[in-house]
Amino acid sequence: MADGIAMNRDVKVAAQDVHRWLQDMGWNAPGVRSKYPSKYRFNPGTREQFKLIVGEYCRMEEEKDDRQYGSLSDGMARLEAGRRVEPRWAEAMKFVSNFLEMGEYASIAGSALLYDAVTSPEQRNGYLAQVEDEVRHTNQLGYLKKYFASQYHDPAGFTDARRHRYGNPLFMSNRQQACEAFVSGDPVQVSLNLQMVAEACFTNPLVVAMTQLAAANGDEITPTVFLSIQSDELRHMANGYHTMVSVVDDADNMQYLQTDLENAFWIQHKGFTPMVGRAFEYGAVNRGDPWAETWDRWVYEDWGGIWMGRFSRFGLESPRNLPDAKFEAYWGQHDAFAAMFALWPFIGCRIELPTPRDQDWFEKHYPGWGDSAGQVFQEWERQGVADPANRTMPVEWLTANKKHIAMCRVCQSTILKVTPGRPGTVATERNPTGCDLRITEYAGRRHAFCSHWCERMFLTEPERYTAQNFFEIFDGWELSEIVRATGGVRSDGQTLVAQPHLRSDRLWTLDDLAACRISIRNPLTAGVSFEKH
Amino acid sequence: MEHAPDFRRTLLNPRFDTHETVLEERRAPLSFAMPYGTRISEYEQVLLYAQPNPDWIPGGLGVGGWATAFPGGRGAWENYTTEAKTTDWFVFRDPEGRWQRPYVSEKADEWREIQRLITTTATRRSYRGIDPEWTGKVLCGHLGALALHDYGMFMALAAPTRDCLVDTLRAAIVATALDHLDNAQMIQAEKVFLAQVSDQATAEIAPSKALWLEDDTWAQARRVVEEIWGPTYDHIEILFAMHVIHEPLFGRFVRDEFLMQAAPLHGDLFTPRILGYAARGAEAAHAWIMELFARTLGGDPKFGPYNRTLMHFWAEKWLPLSLGAMTGAAKLGSATARLRRGDGAFDAQAAQRRVCDDWLDRFGLLFDKPIDIHGALRKASVQAREEAA
Secondary structure, X not given: OHHHHHOOOOOOOOHHHHHOOHHHOOOOOOOOOOOOOOOOOOOOOOOOOXXXXXXXXXXXXXXXXXXXXXXXXXXXXXXXXHHOOOHHHHHHHHHHHHHHHHHHHHHHHHHHHXXXXXXXXXXXXXXXXXXXXXXXXXXXXXXXXXXXXXXXOOOOOOOOHHHHHHHOHHHHHHHHHHHHHHHOOOHHHHHHHHHHHHHHHHHHHHHHHHHHHHXXXXXXXXXXXXXXXXXXXXXXXXXXXXXHHHHHOOHHHHHHHHHHHHHHHHHHHHHHHHHHHHHHHHHOOOOOOOHHHHHHHHHHHHHHHHHHXXXXXXXXXXXXXXXXXXXXXXXXXXXXXXXXXXXXXXXXXXXXXXXXXXXXXXXXXXXXOOOOHHHHHHHHHHHOOOOXXXXXXXHHHHHHOOOOOEEOOOOOOEEOOOOOOOOOOOOOOOOOOOOOOEEEXXXXXXXXXXXXXXXXXXXXOHHHOOOOOHHHHOOOOEHHHHHHHHOOEOOOOOEEOOEOOOOOOOOOEHHHHHHOOEEEOOHHHHOOOEEEO | OOOHHHHOOOOOOHHHOOOOOOOOOOOOOOOOOOOOOOOOOHHHHOOOOOOOOEOOOOOOOEOOOOOOOOOOOOOOOOHHHOOOOOOOHHHOOOOOOOOHHHHHHHHHHHHHHHHHHHHHHHHOOHXXXXXXXXXXXXXXXXXXXXXXXXXXXXXXXXXXXXXXXXXXXXXXXXXXXXXXXXXXXXXXXXXXXXXXXXXXXXXOOHHHHHHHHHOHHHHHHHHHXXXXXXXXXXXXXXXXXXXXXXXXXXXXXXHHHHHHHHHHHOOOOOHHHHHHHHHHHHHHHHHHHHHHHHHHHOOOOOOHHHHHHHHHHHHHHHHHHHHHHHHHHHHHHHOOHHHHOOOOOOOHHHHHHHHHHHHHHHHHHHOOOXXXXXXXXXXXXXXXXXXXX
């Protein structure tokens, strides 16, 4: 029999022929348990659907790499694609690429934690493929920044962001949501944050919708990289699905799962929703659909409805905080832009206030924008905050109008409301902004929360959320000293990386910033976020 | 979309083809980093300082602390998860610069070669000369047990992948974890191939698992793997135990000294080529392991002496275990009738001495005082004889 077969050149060993034996490779070793214990019990018989082995995985990724890096280093380089991008959009990409790199990087560790935690060899195999995917995505985003830096006329912000991001208060929210929530905590919570919500829910609007918007703003680099990244994400979504499959059959597990899902959704929403919406609507010159509609389609309907609907037969429902998130997807990006502009010296890129054309678009798609956020932006425009000669910062107007920026202890997002409040939420003396701010005291410190949902997480496990936020760390620091200490200046050692305009002249320097004589304060102890001397 | 006709053909749209004033001449990323070579490399640009450490983790550039901890308060990454110390974790580099692209490219090449090897072996019927006992007992038994050994090594690298404190090391560990899993999968691919062309062969894992779980030949090796995978929590100690001690001793003995040498004696020219990829993975790991333990830790200006003492302590802990595993695996030397004839085909003791000599050459300088590895080997052999008696 053997010779007959061997005459045939078709004797081959396909990836599937090897994969089908993987489930037998594990064994129960006495005393060997995961170093990342879980309150959940995993089904050791869980299978995974992609059925890759290392060799086949690498063959596939090599081909994708050849296409992506090939286009970038050949065709697009010759067309100088990095020089043709709308500047406002390229600046937004400084923030987005750094944010996304952080998430991809942390996911290497998060996926490794998961492959240690589960007991099914096939599941481990699927997670390990994700580990290498995340190395790939980290490298791709590093390459994207390097590429922009080599061609775009203002490389600062693409070049040394891995240093000056630590002086960026908005980075702390990203690090919490797209990094720490992916690597710390119960492995199932990690999977919920990383795979079930961040990847299955938010990478579609972030990565797919953004490619359309990027191209509309002259940026062919981002779609080339992002679509190649997204081609791996389906596998990660499947990994999340299989994590759920491995726990939902156990009735004991179900007592935790709904709450953990809601917590994960809220943390991811607080990081993604305002940040992506801000990048889409305030970073684009040529816009597509309003973010609120994109969010509704991808997050509310596709993920909250169809994707989560698959789990309803197990008793797992869509997160109950989805409607609250939906409200924030309408106004949140405008508040987030206001916070970003107010904190502009730290954000690592250049931004500008909406032009009259932009204002028309915002009012058309978000009725009420002009009387709320729009008024704030016009006031800043009138005060000439973009011009260093005027020696004034946007935070001065906020402080004068009793709008103080706080940071949520749990999600680390900025709490600032310049848009219409949620129906039923009213401004009080304690909460003059009329947003969902909550404050509590614990272990000798005061803690602010953006919402009931973050407060709930803190009250359940306060020991998990103890870090100082930006305003506490830099309490009493003059603004230029923070920028100087965290490396947010260009190669002349004086001009800031960040700027509140897109002009090539009148760039702010450390001296200009120091001349504003403003210091950071901790609003929870000082009652204000900034003080003028 | 709004104004769609204006930007339908964006790439060549003159609307975006503007020349802006260049604001910044510095275009190379990581101006703040110390390059490994004369200038910052592509490998460093796409990876280095991606790890977001606060400044209380040596080398970190951040401020404050982690915002989300594990239940109980352990932060995302902590100094106390390893006994090793350095003034700067970001000094570490993989000398081969294996970021994702070159890694998957090399691995894809290896599998293309394997597919060609399988086709060639099948069509030329090169498998016909393989000793049936070798096929049945060693390739489909013990070689499969080695696959489980590598599977355990892959699992043991999960914690270092999660816990290590710097990006460049994390990428190196991931590549090595994939290599170990791939070693196991390549062996399984060989078994699947042999099962198609040889009546003595089976692709079943069960016979190999029985050897791995129950046979004395593998008992000590399994103990080492489970000891690293399970109760060892220090992620740097795991790397030390695996790639300073166990792989260069046990792995080298079983792969290089036994399987690759004994296979041709049994007419098997296929297995050494498959195992060559595992040897390549081990050498790639050796390159970055030496960078980690000799330069980053052993050469640290402040903690170098401390780390060399720590490594000596770890060596004393792990050497007896891996030498015991090597002694146990010496039983492979009588696995077939041809080997039992004792015609000098495989001298286990001489092979063990060679492996130990090589180990001293490669690793001896890591430690603050000499290590008597041959004495430790003798002890392990005596202990093995006593246990057998």
